[in-house]
Amino acid sequence: MNPTAGSATSSYLDRYDREPDETKLKLVRQFMTDNPLGFFRELRANKPVLVTPRCTLVALYDDVIEMLNMPNVFTVALYAPKMANGYLMMHDDDPLHYREKSIMQGLLNRDDLPQVREMVREIAARILDNAGGRIDAVGEYCRMVPATIVRDYFGLIGMHRKDLMEWSYWAQVDTFYNQPFDVVEPEERERIEKSHAESGAKLGKYIAALILTKKLTSSLDFLLSPTRKMWWALFRWLTKKRDGRLHDDIVTRMMRTKFPAEVDFDLQRVGVNAGGLLIGTIETTAQATVQTIQYLLQHPELLARARDAVALDDPAEFDGIVWEALRFVPISPYMFRQTACEYTLAKGTNRETTIPAKTNVLALTQSAMFDPKAFEEPETFKAGRNWYHYFTFGYGAHECLGKYVGMVMIPEIVRQIVRKRDLQAKNGIIYDGHMPKSYELTWRS
Ligand code: HEM
DSSP, X not given: OOTTOOOOSSOHHHHHHHSOHHHHHHHHHHHHHHOHHHHHHHHHHHOSEEEOSSOEEEOSHHHHHHHHTOTTTEEOGGGGGGOSTTOGGGOOSSHHHHHHHHHHHHHSOGGGHHHHHHHHHHHHHHHHHHHTTEEEIIIIIITHHHHHHHHHTSOOOSSOHHHHHHHHHHHHHHHHHSSTTSOOOHHHHHHHHXXXXXXXXXXXXXXXXXXHHHHHXXXXXXXXXXXXXXXXXXXXXXXXXXXXXXXXXXXXXXXXXXXXGGGOOOHHHHHHHHHHHHHHHHHHHHHHHHHHHHHHHHOHHHHHHHHHHHTSSSTHHHHHHHHHHHHHSOSOSOEEEEESSOEEETTTSTTOEEXXXXXXXXXXXXXXXXXXXXXXXXXXXXXXXXGGGOOTTOOGXXXXXXXXXXXXXXXXXXXXXXXXXXXXXXXXXXXXXXXXXEOEEEEEO
């Protein structure tokens, strides 16, 4: 994998045209792995909408935006077979998605974020202090910090963090990287699906037990007399103000919030959404952070800038470096959709293309982040670009629910490790398919 290279020596499109239909997909995927930036540059210049036998690729900023703005045309139908219990993510523009996403956005109160960043800082610093100058950054750090946040902030208590990591891992691999346009051997597909089904069953049982336990605990609270409850609430409010820490977690908050039956957000929906918090958090954060750390280590001048920014009180400059790095090494170069009906994309332009119903379409969000339409001098690393043009957390109706948590968690995890003296990588990140497996780092402790 060479996500940072950019120059193409021969025309990708010529090679694509000469390739037999049966192996065209494999070739395209190879281009996207070996040199995504070079391949995407050629697509934007010569074939911004590339129709392949297995999927259609969309490379320009405007067209990606057009697609992602129409969730009922470019749908997430491919998520549905991979998700249980009607989780909001597998719904497009419908009542359940609208309702549950907005409820969850409110419960993940953005006023928590300073405390969440402080939690991340403490967790990350503790892990690094105990590591003695050597760590596998994937398993022991970049996954461990978000798994601890899932436990301590989201409130998924009572399980080993290794189990939380495993459940998140298989859900992500199967949902995002085991699709018809992924090149995966049949036995491997079977193994992924089986592992996802097994871990999904364990997650389901755990969530049921968690909700029951939290329910019993809150019933005990209910037994307190109204006067005691009032004093207890006052005490919690006063201590919250004093120590600046959170005195609840998201699952507890979800269970304490009562909706009338008409809103349709009962305990079962609480459980489904609690599971979604876990699945969405760990692997995404781990991949984003480990790839950013590697990118900085591969670019010593950026690492030096990042280290200078660590010393500043305001994290904005440091964070800007991280967001720009993720443009070069995003967790995925695309988002995928399936058309519900025939649709003509980029109407009235010379790239106008009619896409039939049931076509799988890759919105090449990384290519869009190198389109000069929205990114001036796109090949240049410029920290502090207009945040609204990035696709790091998606775009439109399916934009990431955990975006604001991710926006404090990702840079803080990177920040705590880059401040270490003589930080060095033994080798590059080792991948298992698309997912990072290990990345050994050392520093002077
Ligand atoms: C911090 C915890 C996180 C949670 C709880 C979370 C959860 C979610 C959920 C529920 C969705 C679907 C939203 C919808 O369909 O309306 C989503 C979408 C998305 N998330 Fe996250 N996520 C988290 C972190 C991240 C991170 C760290 C990244 C990347 C660095 C990320 C990237 C994305 C992207 C790109 C999408 C859009 C997928 C699409 O449009 O198909 N997420 N996330």
